Amino acid sequence: MKLPTPKVVLFDLDGTLVDTAPDLGHAANLIRAERGLPPLPLADYRPVASAGARGLLGKALGITMDDPEFPALRAQFLDRYRDNLTRESRLFDGMEALLAAIGARGARWGIVTNKPSALTGPLLDGLQLTARSAVSISADEVARAKPAPDALLHACERLAVAGHDCWYVGDDKRDITAGRAAGMHTIAADWGYLGADEPIDEWGADRIAESPQQIADWL
Incomplete structure (x- = not known):
């Protein structure tokens, strides 16, 4: 089934957007x-x-x-x-093209992460992503971290969009659980760290993407 065109694409940070x-x-x-x-x-x-x-x-x-x-x-x-936030950390291969594709379709993108804000902010600054992203929500900005949906719902509030108008992309089952609980369409990032014991095809994601380019093709 075709995913509805998103107004916003939200990404987990570590293992999804950036290889940290x-x-x-x-x-x-x-x-x-x-x-x-x-x-x-x-x-x-x-x-x-x-x-x-x-x-x-x-x-x-x-x-x-x-x-x-x-x-x-x-x-x-x-x-x-x-002290070493951006020593080697970089966007994953193909991610720059995906971000460009999101913008070309008139959508926005942002970040929802369990990383504390004291680390998220400097990392995004160092990679020159702060001004480019529409929103960035860290775990310590909400009452409950993922797999609870709080941070994703907070992102929706900040952007004035509904959950069903968003895609959430993540490399851990907790990302998919949180996205589904927030009413979002979920995409499991098969290029990420995949630290969960449960196989990726059992996370309950709407789609499994092998690469950022595949997500661009779905837009």
Whole structure:
């Protein structure tokens, strides 16, 4: 079934719009180096990158959120990451063309992420995306992070659009769950980090996109 033409296309940030895994992995390896441990390859970090500090520290040090050291390690990790936000992070291949295609069709695009705003803002500034995006909503701007729909609904309020006029693109099941709960048409990004245990075709997305170009073809 053809997706209705969107007024707004919203993207998850890490693993969907921007490939941030190299800088997240670098920050995790800095934490390892401070403990005399050798670096892990980026391939080890990529599947857990969408899980933030929890996933990256879990991979880097085998630590969980229940560990009493976790809060201090999380703060250290975020400090290292904040210092390296745009060291290697870039738009995914084909994403620039997709953003251009959205604009060419008279639609807008924006970002809804579980990343904290203290990191989201500087990252978007560093990649010169702030002025280009119609909206950017971070997890700490709403009561509940994804998979709750709060951030997506807040984006709709800011843009004065209804959920059914939006597409939401994400690389994790929580993105699809949140998008559906907000009444949006959902697209699973098969090029992302795909850290969920459940296969992508079981997330309940309206479409699965193998590349940003495929989404452009659906516009």
